Amino acid sequence: MKLRRHFYADPTLEVARGLIGKVLVRATGRTIMAGRIVETEAYVGQDDLACHASKGRTRRTEIMFGPPGHAYVYLVYGMYSCLNVVTEEPGYPAAVLIRAIEPLDGTEQMRRNRGGGVQDTGIGSGPGKLCQAMSVDRRLNAVSLSGSRLWIEDRGLEPGTILRSPRIGVDYAGPFRDKLWRFFVRENPHVSKHRLNGAGIARSGKSRES
């Protein structure tokens, strides 16, 4: 069943951990594509120097200041889209980046969207890859995850052992660089990178902040 708004309203670290094992679903006019979420990252508030909202409230970050349960999609490096889900209450800018999925439904469509010739583990093993596979780009920025184009559902799948590590590609973020705000499934081949700089087991979502 589709996750409801209150799921996303929780503290961002809990949402990031809770989304592991849930299923991201994309419906276009012609197909349904779905994948199990195996890797996420939390971006938490204006103080978090890795969070785009640390630059303040701008046209780009506006969506993160809005209500939870909406998509924040932006373009990185001029060519790749990244999909986030907005968390917490309006006025507090935070989101969870979906970094990797394991294909479940519409696998062949997703493979074609990636250009073909890729193994299953090459379909959604990265934030840019999964957006390409699922036809997610900035046209989906700000859409509601309660809508009919993009949502996340709980199919009762076991998440597996969840590990946590520093976030990828945020070396510029000073004291926030080493926060263990990345969550991923242990030994899952669809995770983008298995480098574990100070990684550890993720206990409950509220266990520990740093």
Place this chain on the structure above:
DNA sequence: CTTGAGATGCCCT
């Protein structure tokens, strides 16, 4: 197997 460079456009100073 690992490393490094280039592609490319939007955002904000």
Place this chain on the structure above:
DNA sequence: GGGCATCTCAAGA
């Protein structure tokens, strides 16, 4: 104008 929450390909060990 600088930098970026990435990916691919080609070259080297």
